[in-house]
Amino acid sequence: MSQLITEPNISGADDFYAELLSLHEGRSKEDSDALNARLILILANHIGDRETLREAFELASAAGQQEQQS
Amino acid sequence: MVAVRYQTAFQLYPYERSTDQDASEPVRHSVVVVGGGPIGMAAALDLGLKGVPVLVLDDHDGVGQGSRAICFAKRALEIADRLGFGDPAVEKGVVWNEGKVFYDDRQVFGFNLLPEEGHKRPAFINLQQPYFEKFIVDRIRQAQADGVPIDIRGCNAVTSVTPNDDHVALSVDTPEGSYQLEADWLIACDGASSPIRNMLGLDFVGRVFEDNFLIADVKMQAEFPTERWFWFDPPFNRNQSALLHKQPDNIWRIDLQLGWDIDKREEQKPDNVVPRLKAMLGDDVEFELEWVSIYTFQCRRMEKFRHGRVIFSGDSAHQVSPFGARGANSGLQDTDNLCWKLKLVLDGRAPERLLDTYDIERVHGADENILNSTRSTDFITPKSETSRLFRNAVLDLSEVSAFARPLVNSGRLSVPCVYDGSPLNGSDDTTLPKATRPGAPATDAPLTSGDWLLDRLGNTFQLLAIGADVPECLEIDGIEVENVPVEPNDTIRERYLGSAPSAIYLMRPDQHVAARWQSFNREAVAAALKIATGNA
Numbered sequence: 103m104s105q106l107i108t109e110p111n112i113s114g115a116d117d118f119y120a121e122l123l124s125l126h127e128g129r130s131k132e133d134s135d136a137l138n139a140r141l142i143l144i145l146a147n148h149i150g151d152r153e154t155l156r157e158a159f160e161l162a163s164a165a166g167q168q169e170q171q172s
Numbered sequence: 173m174v175a176v177r178y179q180t181a182f183q184l185y186p187y188e189r190s191t192d193q194d195a196s197e198p199v200r201h202s203v204v205v206v207g208g209g210p211i212g213m214a215a216a217l218d219l220g221l222k223g224v225p226v227l228v229l230d231d232h233d234g235v236g237q238g239s240r241a242i243c244f245a246k247r248a249l250e251i252a253d254r255l256g257f258g259d260p261a262v263e264k265g266v267v268w269n270e271g272k273v274f275y276d277d278r279q280v281f282g283f284n285l286l287p288e289e290g291h292k293r294p295a296f297i298n299l300q301q302p303y304f305e306k307f308i309v310d311r312i313r314q315a316q317a318d319g320v321p322i323d324i325r326g327c328n329a330v331t332s333v334t335p336n337d338d339h340v341a342l343s344v345d346t347p348e349g350s351y352q353l354e355a356d357w358l359i360a361c362d363g364a365s366s367p368i369r370n371m372l373g374l375d376f377v378g379r380v381f382e383d384n385f386l387i388a389d390v391k392m393q394a395e396f397p398t399e400r401w402f403w404f405d406p407p408f409n410r411n412q413s414a415l416l417h418k419q420p421d422n423i424w425r426i427d428l429q430l431g432w433d434i435d436k437r438e439e440q441k442p443d444n445v446v447p448r449l450k451a452m453l454g455d456d457v458e459f460e461l462e463w464v465s466i467y468t469f470q471c472r473r474m475e476k477f478r479h480g481r482v483i484f485s486g487d488s489a490h491q492v493s494p495f496g497a498r499g500a501n502s503g504l505q506d507t508d509n510l511c512w513k514l515k516l517v518l519d520g521r522a523p524e525r526l527l528d529t530y531d532i533e534r535v536h537g538a539d540e541n542i543l544n545s546t547r548s549t550d551f552i553t554p555k556s557e558t559s560r561l562f563r564n565a566v567l568d569l570s571e572v573s574a575f576a577r578p579l580v581n582s583g584r585l586s587v588p589c590v591y592d593g594s595p596l597n598g599s600d601d602t603t604l605p606k607a608t609r610p611g612a613p614a615t616d617a618p619l620t621s622g623d624w625l626l627d628r629l630g631n632t633f634q635l636l637a638i639g640a641d642v643p644e645c646l647e648i649d650g651i652e653v654e655n656v657p658v659e660p661n662d663t664i665r666e667r668y669l670g671s672a673p674s675a676i677y678l679m680r681p682d683q684h685v686a687a688r689w690q691s692f693n694r695e696a697v698a699a700a701l702k703i704a705t706g707n708a
Contacts, residue, residue, distance in 0.1 A: 135561055136561060136564065136565060136568075139561045139562050139564075139565035140565040140568060140569055142562075142565075143562070143565055143566060143569055143576060143579070144569070144573075144575075147575040147576075
């Protein structure tokens with residue numbers, strides 16, 4: 103049974119997206135990459151559940167592959 | 173001639189001519205151990221104390237210089253206790269619990285491995301390997317005086333080995349020429365570059381890490397505390413790591429990662445080493461260089477540790493990175509596992525296939541160590557840009573947020589191996605605590621009588637009877653099972669009973685749990701003993 107929420111779950115989607123992008127504004131690629139890595143670790147710890155995390159890993163990989171195939 | 177491969181710290185067994193050298197026919201020995209390092213000597217001591225005549229052949233006449241292994245873990249100390257040299261090791265060793273992690277130019281966090289109460293031995297001690305080896309040989313000398321059948325021959329180098337169905341034939345070189353020997357069983361404890369393994373043309377596969385470490389022991393009167401300090405990417409060793417750790421006698425172990433593309437001979441010269449150490453320790457710290465070595469490490473193991481009558485233990489069978497103190501500590505668990513099995517086979521109480529469970533259980537242990545060691549190495553030396561990105565993210569976060577600290581991996585220190593899934597594991601009552609399940613080594617606990625549980629366990633099969641009655645003495649299929657009655661106290665309850673009122677643990681001679689129940693039943697114990705001895 104899936105633990106990972108894949109239905110829309112963030113209220114104010116456009117606002118959230120703008121906030122995420124503004125976090126990276128004015129940063130070098132290197133800085134942004136480092137920030138993303140920190141962010142992944144923080145969010146992963148917040149989720150905590152290994153099964154949910156694995157589902158997220160799978161979804162992220164699968165989505166990337168579809169992109170490559172198209 | 174016997175080649176000198178290294179300088180000795182203590183000459184402990186100078187060459188003496190043996191009557192075997194003048195025999196007309198090769199003399200047959202029950203067990204020959206090749207290699208007089210800590211693992212070979214522990215094997216000899218263990219077998220000797222069990223009454224098995226054992227001959228140790230070492231191509232040197234004492235223990236090698238240089239501290240090499242420095243961190244001895246609790247399980248290794250418990251094995252040392254069982255063999256009778258735990259006290260001198262712990263008295264001489266440095267006990268430590270605290271550490272600091274540095275990243276770039278700053279400390280990111282400190283830790284305290286708060287030891288769990290109720291164990292005789294600390295989680296780790298730091299002790300130079302030559303001392304550890306000397307304490308084993310001292311104990312062997314004491315045992316020999318009591319008539320324990322151990323023979324150590326220094327400057328005896330094995331030059332050929334021929335396996336046969338019922339014995340192994342050896343050629344041995346000495347300062348007075350060569351002679352022939354035979355062994356019913358051969359235990360090869362001759363180190364990572366094992367000549368025996370090479371003579372037999374056996375595999376040793378795994379991953380070579382493209383990295384070099386400068387390992388230096390320095391003597392200094394310094395104010396550094398008794399802590400493990402680990403640096404990631406420090407200013408004095410950019411893009412590399414460094415480690416500082418205290419040993420007895422005001423000696424400090426320093427590991428400096430050097431990277432792959434270096435000139436090993438140049439880097440070992442004091443003219444190059446001293447400036448590196450000064451950059452690390454500060455210009456005003458005075459120190460003497462005791463020992464320097466360059467280490468390239470590999471994580472690999474033999475596919476099988478038993479090859480007929482030749483059995484490999486310690487580094488000859490498996491090699492790991494130094495991070496995590498898994499070399500000597502796992503080697504001691506090898507012979508801990510092997511010796512009682514070999515004794516039963518020699519006595520005709522168990523079939524030879526019991527020795528295959530040495531292979532199964534210790535390959536499992538080696539794989540666990542290789543996995544942990546590889547992970548530490550991948551954290552310390554990221555192999556890709558992305559892995560470096562995450563490594564640095566973990567370190568940056570560890571400074572400001574506790575959650576990231578468990579992700580920092582500068583070596584996961586050795587914990588005892590649990591033989592889950594071993595064919596020797598018998599019946600389990602799963603309502604009893606998980607930590608003491610079949611396959612696990614006994615967890616120590618203080619006894620109401622004032623001594624320690626682990627001092628009561630080992631060397632024979634035993635029934636640990638907690639708050640339960642068992643017959644005074646049991647003999648099943650010619651194997652004696654000793655009764656060890658223990659009164660429950662809070663620690664014993666927590667570690668062995670859980671919510672159960674009583675428990676019976678069948679313990680192996682290496683202090684691992686074979687099977688357990690809530691109450692005694694002779695048939696159940698007999699069945700479990702058959703399983704645990706390979707007789708099922």
